[in-house]
Amino acid sequence: MPDRVALFATCVGDLAAPGPARAAVEVLEQMGVTVEVPAGQSCCGQPALNSGFPREAAAMARCWVATFEPFPAVVTVSGSCAGMVRHHYERILDGEWRRRASALFARTWEFTQFVAAYGEELRPRLEDTEQGTVTYHDSCHMLRNLGERQAPRDVLAGIGGVRLCEMRDPDICCGFGGTFSVKFPEVSTAMADRKLDQGQATGARYLVSADAGCLLHLSGRARARTAAAPAPRHIAELLRDALAASRGQGELR
Amino acid sequence: MSGTPHGRSRALNGRERVRPRRPEWAAPEYPPGAIPLPVLAAGALSAPGSAQTTERLVGLDRELNGPGWSPEMAELRERGAAIRRETLADLEGYLAQLTGRVEANGGVVHRAATPADGRAIIAGIARDNGVSMVVKSKSMATEELHLNRHLEEEGIEVVETDLGEYIVQLADERPSHIIAPAVHKAQADVTELFGQAAGEPVADDPNALASLARDRLREDFRTADMGISGVNFAAADTGTLTLMTNEGNGRMVTSQPRVHVAVMPVEKVIPRFTDLATLLPLLAHAASKQTLTVYQTMVTGPRREGEADGPERLHLVILDNGRTRLPGTRYEEVLACIRCGACQGACPVYRTMGGGHGYGAVYGGPIGAVLSPLLADGAQHRQLPFLSSLCGKCYDVCPVKIPLPDMLVDLRADYERDRRGGRAARLAWRAWAAAWTRPLVYRMSLRAVRAADRILGQRLLSRFPGARVWTRTRALPPLRRVGAFRAWRRKRA
Ligand code: SF4
Numbered sequence: 001m002p003d004r005v006a007l008f009a010t011c012v013g014d015l016a017a018p019g020p021a022r023a024a025v026e027v028l029e030q031m032g033v034t035v036e037v038p039a040g041q042s043c044c045g046q047p048a049l050n051s052g053f054p055r056e057a058a059a060m061a062r063c064w065v066a067t068f069e070p071f072p073a074v075v076t077v078s079g080s081c082a083g084m085v086r087h088h089y090e091r092i093l094d095g096e097w098r099r100r101a102s103a104l105f106a107r108t109w110e111f112t113q114f115v116a117a118y119g120e121e122l123r124p125r126l127e128d129t130e131q132g133t134v135t136y137h138d139s140c141h142m143l144r145n146l147g148e149r150q151a152p153r154d155v156l157a158g159i160g161g162v163r164l165c166e167m168r169d170p171d172i173c174c175g176f177g178g179t180f181s182v183k184f185p186e187v188s189t190a191m192a193d194r195k196l197d198q199g200q201a202t203g204a205r206y207l208v209s210a211d212a213g214c215l216l217h218l219s220g221r222a223r224a225r226t227a228a229a230p231a232p233r234h235i236a237e238l239l240r241d242a243l244a245a246s247r248g249q250g251e252l253r
Numbered sequence: 254m255s256g257t258p259h260g261r262s263r264a265l266n267g268r269e270r271v272r273p274r275r276p277e278w279a280a281p282e283y284p285p286g287a288i289p290l291p292v293l294a295a296g297a298l299s300a301p302g303s304a305q306t307t308e309r310l311v312g313l314d315r316e317l318n319g320p321g322w323s324p325e326m327a328e329l330r331e332r333g334a335a336i337r338r339e340t341l342a343d344l345e346g347y348l349a350q351l352t353g354r355v356e357a358n359g360g361v362v363h364r365a366a367t368p369a370d371g372r373a374i375i376a377g378i379a380r381d382n383g384v385s386m387v388v389k390s391k392s393m394a395t396e397e398l399h400l401n402r403h404l405e406e407e408g409i410e411v412v413e414t415d416l417g418e419y420i421v422q423l424a425d426e427r428p429s430h431i432i433a434p435a436v437h438k439a440q441a442d443v444t445e446l447f448g449q450a451a452g453e454p455v456a457d458d459p460n461a462l463a464s465l466a467r468d469r470l471r472e473d474f475r476t477a478d479m480g481i482s483g484v485n486f487a488a489a490d491t492g493t494l495t496l497m498t499n500e501g502n503g504r505m506v507t508s509q510p511r512v513h514v515a516v517m518p519v520e521k522v523i524p525r526f527t528d529l530a531t532l533l534p535l536l537a538h539a540a541s542k543q544t545l546t547v548y549q550t551m552v553t554g555p556r557r558e559g560e561a562d563g564p565e566r567l568h569l570v571i572l573d574n575g576r577t578r579l580p581g582t583r584y585e586e587v588l589a590c591i592r593c594g595a596c597q598g599a600c601p602v603y604r605t606m607g608g609g610h611g612y613g614a615v616y617g618g619p620i621g622a623v624l625s626p627l628l629a630d631g632a633q634h635r636q637l638p639f640l641s642s643l644c645g646k647c648y649d650v651c652p653v654k655i656p657l658p659d660m661l662v663d664l665r666a667d668y669e670r671d672r673r674g675g676r677a678a679r680l681a682w683r684a685w686a687a688a689w690t691r692p693l694v695y696r697m698s699l700r701a702v703r704a705a706d707r708i709l710g711q712r713l714l715s716r717f718p719g720a721r722v723w724t725r726t727r728a729l730p731p732l733r734r735v736g737a738f739r740a741w742r743r744k745r746a
Contacts, residue, residue, distance in 0.1 A: 011689075018734050039692050042690070042695040043689055050662060051669070051682065053678075056685065059687075141643075144644070144645035144648070175605075177642030180640075184294050194605075221728075224724075224727050
């Protein structure tokens with residue numbers, strides 16, 4: 001296990017959802033890892049790329065590579081951003097930068113991948129079993145650009161007192177899609193509703209995901225709609241709370 | 254538009270009695286761009302029956318795409334993908350070979366550069382042969398030509414004989430899916446439609462509806478002067494045109510009338526007849542998880558001396574419509590498409606909109622969002638690549654591994670590069686990248702957002718352009734926590 005990692009909090013972590021990044025730091029530290037948060041980080045560039053501006057995205061990509069290159073490993077709390085680094089950096093960068101990006105990607109981890117690989121010593125446990133029913137939403141980019149379906153499920157299975165109730169279609173898109181969510185708001189919202197409805201049908205208390213973007217969208221919709229929905233929650237926060245609970249510190253919320 | 258009330262066709266009998274109910278954007282000749290795409294998409298989503306269609310499509314997707322690729326099928330997929338790319342590496346070469354073979358087999362080959370050329374060629378063939386009634390089997394290429402309307406204007410009756418196509422023809426709509434053109438129609442819709450055409454109520458039962466259509470179509474196969482079909486694969490080495498159908502109508506259309514016109518876009522050519530061993534089961538699997546379709550019709554020339562049936566004349570129309578510009582570009586692989594429709598049913602955006610009409614193009618769904626802007630008349634469709642959440646499922650299901658999601662991203666860049674008035678957006682993104690690649694400026698921008706939140710509050714913030722659209726159906730994230738993670742780190746340090 002790398003004993004020092006750089007955490008990529010993502011722009012969503014800075015702007016809208018600081019919780020997952022903080023939780024990830026706490027979990028990683030409990031694993032005995034020294035966590036650094038490089039000050040030069042901002043965004044992986046995905047918003048620009050998907051809006052049709054690959055050159056601007058490439059500028060962000062070079063900045064990202066330069067920022068995280070000095071570290072032995074990188075952990076990010078967003079599967080989509082990890083997918084961007086893995087799949088798209090080699091498409092928008094060339095020459096030396098492409099080589100550097102792929103070398104860096106080889107030591108870049110999505111949070112649950114890192115925990116699934118090195119977290120066997122952790123003994124997270126949620127005492128209150130009412131808290132414990134969760135359903136998991138596969139982020140499209142984590143699933144397809146990163147090819148990761150199993151790690152988050154392994155992490156959930158490792159939390160005592162947590163029961164994973166899969167929804168009918170865990171791998172259908174939640175409708176966020178970055179600019180798609182504002183270019184085609186009705187379609188995007190209908191997709192979020194399907195996701196939340198399926199989550200609700202499982203009876204789960206939390207709709208867990210490992211992707212900041214999906215969660216931003218799903219929580220925004222869950223709060224605005226009248227129909228009931230499980231609370232969207234980042235897997236790092238669930239894990240952190242379970243660790244806290246199992247150590248008797250009770251940081252449940 | 255309704256056809257001639259008193260034509261020869263039995264299948265179209267009573268067509269004038271059908272009371273059109275479709276939205277204007279479902280029409281066969283919907284003029285692209287007539288409605289702004291976001292409005293069209295929202296309209297398709299909320300159209301009557303759309304939610305029902307979504308449910309049907311979701312169920313179908315589970316059934317068809319749930320199991321994923323078995324090792325055997327994955328191997329077939331690799332082989333198919335390789336064959337299609339081999340074809341594209343020498344597209345003109347294979348087309349020349351195909352042309353030579355079809356001619357040697359006694360057929361006539363036409364190259365149509367544009368849809369207008371294609372229409373003129375086919376209308377000419379009809380005129381030369383004194384044709385007044387045409388039966389058609391499924392062909393998306395003829396949709397590109399808007400062929401039916403054109404032939405009708407020439408006074409020719411055109412009868413769609415694929416059940417789904419027949420349904421959308423009666424309803425005066427265009428197909429909403431490549432292989433399941435009437436997938437947006439519920440059984441009750443079909444019952445109502447057939448009842449109107451028949452002039453009396455018909456049984457609301459799938460078998461009864463199918464036999465009603467079969468009954469009405471049967472006569473037309475025999476009396477039509479000309480059959481028009483699509484082509485699934487055209488083997489360059491033998492000149493064999495293969496059609497795959499489940500209803501057998503392809504066989505009737507290509508064998509009963511005295512003239513057969515097959516229409517294919519350039520990319521339907523394949524190098525060898527033996528490639529069908531890979532491509533037929535691959536297409537059947539991708540389209541409907543069948544081992545093989547019920548019928549594969551192979552046409553190698555018109556009727557020969559001593560043969561019992563088959564047309565006297567065979568014409569092959571090869572349509573370009575901008576496609577031959579693509580080899581050698583980063584969109585080349587879109588021509589590997591074998592039109593299975595898998596990417597459509599797998600697409601959550603397509604499903605949510607209740608099918609393909611909401612794309613406002615001949616081809617909807619992911620393949621449509623990629624192909625439509627690349628065709629000769631693509632200018633009207635250049636916004637289509639944005640009508641995707643980029644979830645990537647289309648690539649997972651594509652039997653020939655076309656990187657549709659990457660192409661959607663690249664086409665967005667092309668759009669932004671070329672569009673008029675795009676300068677402001679480019680400058681904004683450039684400024685964004687310049688700011689966010691400088692740590693100090695990035696942190697200042699975080700602080701600015703927090704200040705804006707404090708000063709204006711969420712109510713006012715929700716009125717900003719992007720936020721306004723977002724907050725119509727979704728809550729803004731609590732912006733008072735902007736930068737909270739960094740602050741927490743600093744405090745601990
Ligand atoms: S792009 Fe692929 S999945 Fe879509 S219709 Fe073509 S072959 Fe089928």
